[in-house]
Amino acid sequence: MKIDFDRGLIPAIVQDDQTGKVLMLGYMNRIAYEKTLETGKVTFFSRSRQQLWTKGETSGNFLLSKEILIDCDGDTLLVKANPAGPICHTGADTCFKEINRDSRVFLFVLEKIIADRKANPKPGSYTNKLFDAGINRIAQKIGEEATEVVIDAVSDNVPGMKKEVADLLYHLLVLLAEKDVSVAEVLDILTSRHK
Numbered sequence: 001m002k003i004d005f006d007r008g009l010i011p012a013i014v015q016d017d018q019t020g021k022v023l024m025l026g027y028m029n030r031i032a033y034e035k036t037l038e039t040g041k042v043t044f045f046s047r048s049r050q051q052l053w054t055k056g057e058t059s060g061n062f063l064l065s066k067e068i069l070i071d072c073d074g075d076t077l078l079v080k081a082n083p084a085g086p087i088c089h090t091g092a093d094t095c096f097k098e099i100n101r102d103s104r105v106f107l108f109v110l111e112k113i114i115a116d117r118k119a120n121p122k123p124g125s126y127t128n129k130l131f132d133a134g135i136n137r138i139a140q141k142i143g144e145e146a147t148e149v150v151i152d153a154v155s156d157n158v159p160g161m162k163k164e165v166a167d168l169l170y171h172l173l174v175l176l177a178e179k180d181v182s183v184a185e186v187l188d189i190l191t192s193r194h195k
Helices: 030-039 103-119 126-133 135-154 158-179 182-191
Strands: 009-015 022-028 043-046 050-056 062-070 076-085
Touching: 022 030, 022 076, 030 043, 030 050, 030 062, 076 126, 103 126, 103 158, 103 182, 126 135, 126 158, 135 158, 158 182
Parallel strands: 009 076
Antiparallel strands: 009 022, 043 050, 062 076
């Protein structure tokens, strides 16, 4: 689909790639669109200043573009992005005063925290102790937590089972990070199995 920049500025709806929340609305011309593709940082054309501006160039709260979709008429863009902080100039998560969080996708937030611990070790962090201990210790912890899930499930200790499942999920995320595998890759496999 061709984008109809001949009409002038095109509305660009920005959506958080992970939570699905709508973050803001901006406008793009061809140059802003191309700069976004080139740099990976969402860039708009400011109607008030009559110039290009990259979201976050002042605040540091960049929007990192993951995908840009074009609507059926070629005159509106949907920009899926990862925000590097609050998006609204007021300091709010979104320009619509919503909190950009969805407990269903907290797994992705935790995945980022674990990846950050791997890239930037924090002294005393349990996550870093696991990374430092190596793959054998991480795998052992997964086995221990899985066993505890089974024990609580068969003994009908549902509250305990929930806590153990949370521990198991955390340790699985550490294993994925250790092996440089993303949660999205695993979810893609699950999705492909659902027919």
